Amino acid sequence: MLQILSTKILDEKYTQPIKNIGFEWVSYDAIEILHLKNEVIPKVIENAIITSKNAFKAVKNKTKINNAFCVGEQTAKLLLENQINVVETAHYAEDLAKKIIQNHNSKSFIFLSGNLRRDTIIYVLEKENIMIEECVVYETQLVPKKFDQSFEAVLFFSPSGVKSYYQTNSSHNEIAFCIGSTTAKEVEKYNQNIQIAEQPTYQKLVDKVINYYKK
Structure with a gap:
């Protein structure tokens, strides 16, 4: 089963639809x-x-x-x-x-x-x-966490969260789903495989993930 990582812990109402399309959901708070x-x-x-x-x-x-x-x-x-x-x-x-x-x-x-x-x-x-x-x-304090496995995709919610994740993890060409263009600009320093939500909300970011994999 492919894994998706979220750099922010979200409510179940956002995570369950992604689980429903066959992904394992992994999450943590990349900033404090x-x-x-x-x-x-x-x-x-x-x-x-x-x-x-x-x-x-x-x-x-x-x-x-x-x-x-x-x-x-x-x-x-x-x-x-x-x-x-x-x-x-x-x-x-x-x-x-x-x-x-x-x-x-x-x-x-x-x-x-x-x-x-x-x-x-x-x-x-x-x-x-x-x-x-x-x-x-x-x-805002970064909370870096090292992951031994690679992910199909990573969800980012802020430039600080991007910095925190890539401080201890290298890019493996995972798809970076970004909540907005400001966050995406920070991701560009590490990874060019980027998708941006239509609007900068949690729901639109989740929709972007689901629609991408329904293609």
Whole structure:
């Protein structure tokens, strides 16, 4: 039986469909998230830029967010579940920055970020003279794990997860299924056999795997 490796532990609702088409599912968490004790977070944030669920989880009990501008459907869903007004949502940071420039360029923002965040949002907004202040609220740590066997495919969910996996494992031309283009760019450093989900969600990534092997 061919094996598929996921660099993130997913709920059964995502893994079972892949098992149903005849694969053995192997998974682990390639990264670990640590919440930082950041004392400079304002008690109230009028406009927060949130690019991952991890950022919100890190500040959930530390501040009140009035308006959120976020990346990712899962991030938006979590914010709405916590009764936070989601003003703008985009699949990628670049697209969120464009929406802010077009529709909210007179506002000021606090960017709740992680230590390995990309420069995209800050660079683009500052270039347009939009006020943005960064608060680093969580830290991403790699959790490398060496596998003795090779896999038919590996699922990747972030550039950090890619770095973690290939830190201790070589590429054997496995198919790298990536949740988005940013993650795929990191995979390109190690492996050119790449498939990208139609949208950066867990469900779309699983759909990509299933549709690929149904060809």
